[in-house]
Amino acid sequence: METVMQPEPRDGLVAAKMRRRRLQLIIAALMGAGAVIGFFSAMFEMDGGGFMEGIPAGWAIAASVILFVSIGYGGWRYHLATDELDRRDNQWAGAMALNVYLGGYASWYLWWRGGLVPEPQHETIFVVTMAVMLLAYGYKKLRP
């Protein structure tokens, strides 16, 4: 009979703990980058008045660089640290959000052109898209 070497049970626990830790670090770093962008943008905003009008051009460029690096590098690290179920949940949530964005924005735009509603607000569309993505991801996590 073939003898199969079984790994030590503790190896699995250690590996699971390390994996969880990696994910927590990545998410914390991404949230940190978001907090830096949000904090400094809000600080500049106080002196400038209207939303997104009082931010110096230099900071606007720096913030977008931080954003792209965070999304690019952080997203790649997140992709490496997650498993296939989590990636499927993320893809599903992303697809839901994209559908809501495409349908929602197009409808709002057409209604605006038809004189039914005010002009589409990009902040509202952005927040709704993000909220749909988060809700869809949460739904998939609870009901895989």
Add this chain to the structure above:
Amino acid sequence: MQNKLRVLRAERNWSQAELGGHLGVSRQAVNAIETGKYDPSLPLAFRIARLFGLPIEEIFEDGDGDAA
């Protein structure tokens, strides 16, 4: 798709987190596979088979297998 993952795990007294650690997936993924809510990819199915030293078809059972 049905599978014997829960039985095989219980035989080794592993928790779902421990098995997930061996396979490089989360506890939630192990739970979803065990309860039949998620069918693993072929590479993950091979990893599971290698871990338990069994052929894939002894762990996973396709409901349509008898129809062939």
